[in-house]
Amino acid sequence: MLPMVRFQESGPATTDSMLVYTGTLSQMAQATFCFRLRIQQSRSINTIFSYALPDDGDEIHLSVNYADQTLEFVCCDGHWEQEIKMQVNLRDWLNVCLAIDLAGLKWKLVRNGEVTEGSVNISSSSLIRIRPGGSLILGQDQDSVLGGFNEFESLSGRLVDVRLYDLLLTADQMISFTSCQDVRAENSPIVSLENAQEDFEVRNVSLLAIRNQDTCIRNRNFDLVFPELRDFDTAELLCGIVGGTLKIPTGPNDNWMLFNLSLPYAEACGDGYAETLWLGVKGDVVRQQWLSYEEKNPITWTKFDNANGLPIKSPDVCMAFIGSKKTVEEQYGLWVPSDCNLEMCPACHFDKVVIIRMRGLCRQSEFDRDYFLTHDQDSLSFTGVFYSEIVKNPPNGSIVDSDYGYWTLRRHDKPHVMAYLPMNSPIHYPTGLNTWQVTNDVCGKDRVTLMMTSCTDYTFSCSDGTCINLKQRCDMEADCPDGTDEVECKFLTIPKGYDSFNPPSRPDRSQPIKVYLFIKILSMRKVDLSNFQFTCELEIQLRWTDGRLKYHHLNYAETLNIVDEKDMPWIPMLEFLGDGDTTSSVTEQRKSLRVRRLSDPLPDNDENIFEDELFDGKKNSLIWLRKLTVTTSCQFDLEAFPFDTQSCSMSVLLSGITKEYVILVPDEKGVSFVGQRKLLEYRLVSEIMEKQDEGNYSGQAVRLVFQNMSNFYVTSTYIPTFVIVIIGYTVFFFPIWNFNERVMVGLTGLLVEATFFSQVSASIPHTAYLKLVDIWFVYCIVILFLVVVALVIIHWIQEESTVSKVRPVAQKGTPLLLETDVRAIRKSRAKRFNYGCRITFPLLTLIFFLGYGLGASLM
Structure with missing residues (x-):
């Protein structure tokens, strides 16, 4: 010893x-x-x-x-x-x-x-x-x-x-x-x-x-009996609230120790039977097994009087413990299946001394903040870690008006500092959320709402004292029995003195505040060549930090951290400009302000009743999301149409504050396109973000490159019109004496080309300068016109050789030519001219193609 x-x-x-x-x-x-x-x-x-x-x-x-x-x-x-x-x-x-x-x-x-x-x-x-x-x-x-x-x-x-x-x-x-x-x-x-x-x-x-x-002895476990009658579910809830579990004896010695512990409470806990205590065991009527209530596993040791408590006849059968000597000795400590709705006392098991925290006291309060359950004074009490104690008192109308008694919170060394909690039922414990009557505490309030909870770090205390994971706080699902976890879920409360018209203070006076810009182009609605503008669907994201703010219970999923429109802080204002700094038309579809969690919460402050995590505004970002429809101007250059590539610029400018204080910077690459790149006539090739300030204001520009999908014009315009040119060219292979058919084909091709030109011109923008497609049509019309002219010339050459009578033709040193010989000569000349056209027109077309292709590539 x-x-x-x-x-x-x-x-x-x-x-x-x-x-x-x-x-x-x-x-x-x-x-x-x-x-x-x-x-x-x-x-x-x-x-x-x-x-x-x-x-x-x-x-x-x-x-x-x-x-x-x-x-x-x-x-x-x-x-x-x-x-x-x-x-x-x-x-x-x-x-x-x-x-x-x-x-x-x-x-x-x-x-x-x-x-x-x-x-x-x-x-x-x-x-x-x-x-x-x-x-x-x-x-x-x-x-x-x-x-x-x-x-x-x-x-x-x-x-x-x-x-x-x-x-x-x-x-x-x-x-x-x-x-x-x-x-x-x-x-x-x-x-x-x-x-x-x-x-x-x-x-x-x-x-x-x-x-x-x-x-x-390193084993710190112990058991406590709560001497008030409760049904099984309420008993299990109480044990959980104070940080324990309903007792399940694990062997004969453990069972006998529980029996000795229960004897002083036999009178208070009996309900006319020898059973006095609830054990943490419940029957499974389907599996016909007795399971631990908490882990749902079959128990390994029991003490039934017969048949191991089987069969289990009802789903509402729980395990009671005979903790009274008002029965024969053979039944001491026996386990008895009982209706879960009967009332008995809970026997709670604790693996260690559980600290029960009191939240809601002011920082200067003289009461302890941490307590643990004890049975030092022949009754259950909550002993403060340092100087306080919470004890139960019988009814006393001169102190507290309650038919069931009251709890007293006091300091041993300062008896005048007191707090009282009227009991609203015989089983009312000071755990959970309660309003106390306080006297002589330095906080100066006579009524204080306090939370007593055994919940550990990273858990949330419901108003009844039960605990849930802190991540379940304000996740849009009620996890507490009373839904306390979804009450007062404002992620941002604007502090007093906050000016929402001014940006955050610069941490370094020489460096402006950075607002990160990211533009997601959802779709290109329209590229309007006639009106020199395009329309797109955008999602604009601005990200910045505001050290003046503090955020509450942030989730990692930022879609749950939406700020109420009534609590809007400072938000950067944007102006959208097109080419030449022209004003854009902006239609807002929706908007939201979110908070992105990037850091761990600040240390817990137990002056707050609930464990609301608090986050520093300097380490967590505000996200301003806007979905917009923007119509902006673009100076299209159509000289190379329909083989053109267009570059359009859409500028985003910070308005209302100069770049000395706030600047726009790209967030990562700054822009992305998630829609369909192929439009009606154009294909979006690339999108980049580049810096583009406007005077003393910071801005960023999104440059979009569109490439004309010319396959349509090739198949619907170029090939048909070229086929007509080929048809017109084929007349040189017709018999040269058949002038009517030859000239009709040439004239028909010329008229069709003119009609094509008229129709296509009506469907594309009108410009004062020639476009590539215009040059093509001009060529087609001119070449067909030249074909007709060539046919007329050939016909004239041939027709001049036809005369009504034979006249001798004398030339010095030559014999006389008859008219029939002149006809043959004229016909021969017409054939040679026709043959020359067969060669000349393809050469002209080849030269045109080379020049046309070179011009298209250089534009």
């Missing part, structure tokens, strides 16, 4: 509970401090050792800080101050050894068998030592010899097997101590609790004994 001292385990913090060492310490260059500690209720500083000299109240100060999770050590007139990170749990045994080497300025800490070590730099150049002749106290911090006590720096808990050595224990020795094994040192400790009555002056503490192995 080990000596154990109990310090201030109940009641307010005091300065008169301590052990005062009656001996004295010698000078020490090395020291090892070992102790076993179980904190009952934390103080600001939980002091273990305090050694003071007349000129130094902290010659040795060794304490545990629960709030900071540290071991704090100070010595040697303040030359050495050390804070060592260490996990500290309330009502859990903490076995610690700290060895300090003042010469080497090294330390070694062993906590529950885990070793940590380090060194320290000090400003003093002389050797430091723990000086002799002071006063040593356990459980209180002294600021002067046997004085200067502060109740907030005292100890509430159990201190076991305290040892102080004037040497360095080895790591193995310290591990043995903190693992509850024998410690074999060359020397005995200079201070210990072996003879506490002789070596210490005992002041308001209890001296007891405890088994060595009991201080090394």
Whole structure:
């Protein structure tokens, strides 16, 4: 058995509970401090050792800080101050050894068998030592010899097997101590609790004994009975709200311990039967198995009186526990199938001490914010981590008007600071959302709505105290039983003094605020060549940050983070311009302001009743989305029509604020096209974004390149008209004497070409300059005209050879020619001319094609 001292385990913090060492310490260059500690209720500083000299109240100060999770050590007139990170749990045994080497300025800490070590730099150049002749106290911090006590720096808990050595224990020795094994040192400790009555002056503490192995039990689970009648579902809900589960015994010893725990509540929890408690077991009528209510798995151990509780006859059958001696001994602790709608008391199981947080208190409130369930005062209560306590009281109309009693929240050390909660039913606990009547708290309010919740980090507390994942907050689906998670889902609340007409302040005065622009072209509705304009469907996205704002409970899916139109912050205003800075026509289809989550939330603020995550406006972006129909001008150049490529520019300009303060920059590549690139006549080839400021205003321009899909004109215009030219050309292969048929074909082709030209000209834009298609028609008409002219010439040559009589023709040195010979000569000349046309016209066409193609490629 080990000596154990109990310090201030109940009641307010005091300065008169301590052990005062009656001996004295010698000078020490090395020291090892070992102790076993179980904190009952934390103080600001939980002091273990305090050694003071007349000129130094902290010659040795060794304490545990629960709030900071540290071991704090100070010595040697303040030359050495050390804070060592260490996990500290309330009502859990903490076995610690700290060895300090003042010469080497090294330390070694062993906590529950885990070793940590380090060194320290000090400003003093002389050797430091723990000086002799002071006063040593356990459980209180002294600021002067046997004085200067502060109740907030005292100890509430159990201190076991305290040892102080004037040497360095080895790591193995310290591990043995903190693992509850024998410690074999060359020397005995200079201070210990072996003879506490002789070596210490005992002041308001209890001296007891405890088994060595009991201080090394790592299992922190425990059970509590809530002595109010509830049906099964309400019992299971209560256990979950306070951070536990309905108890399921796992073996005979566990079952017997539950039976002994239930005996004091047998009268309050009975319902005319021997069954008093609900267990966390429910029957599955389909599978004919008993399942754990939480995990839905078959249980591995039961205690039925017969037949393992089978058959299960109803889906509403739950498991009750006989926790009363008002039955035969053979039935003690038996499990009995019972109707789930019956009322019994819940037995809740806890794997560890569960911290229940109180949210909604102002920052300066004198009440504790963290509590845990205890049964220290023969009744269930909520004990504050530091100084407060919540206890249940019977009805008292002079204090609180309630037929069922009331809960009192009070500080032990400041009894005038109180809060009251009237009970609205016999089973009303202060968990969840409740309105308290407060007196004398520094917050200054007499009615305060507070939330008591066992929900851990990244969870949300519903108003009844149940917990859901924080990601389910404001996701447009009610997950809390009362829908609390979808209440007050404003993602943005405009703070006081916010000016929505001015942009955010520049973090660096020399750098303007950047507004990122991204344009998604959804479709090209129309390219209107006649009116020199085009119409497109756009989705404009602007992205920027505003450090003046804070956002609430953002989702990763930004479509859920839509800002209410009533809470609009500063939004950049845009102006759309076409070629030549002409004004565009803009029709807005829809708009929305969203918030894009890019960072983790800020630290939780428990002054807020609910766990609404708060996000910094500097790290999360506002997204302004607008769907627009824009009609803008474009200076089309149609000289190469229908083999033309058009380049159109649509400018987006920031209006109302100069580029000294805000600039537009592309977001990634700035523009994308997601629609059908093939239009009626043109195909969108490319789209790029380029900087295009207008005076002192920042802007970006989207340049669109369209390419004429000329295949249509080739098949519907060029090929038919060229076929007509070929037909006209074929007349040179007709008999040259058949002038009527030849000239009719040529004239018909010429008329058809003229008709084609008229029809095509009516369907394409009219320009004062010739287009390629016009040149083509001019060529076709001219070539056919030349064909007709050539036919007439051929006919004239041939007809001149026909005469009515024979006349001799004399030429000097030549014989006389008869008229028949002249006809033959004329006919021969007509044939040669006709043959020359067969060759000349294709050559002219070839030369035209070469020139036409070269001109088209250069345009």
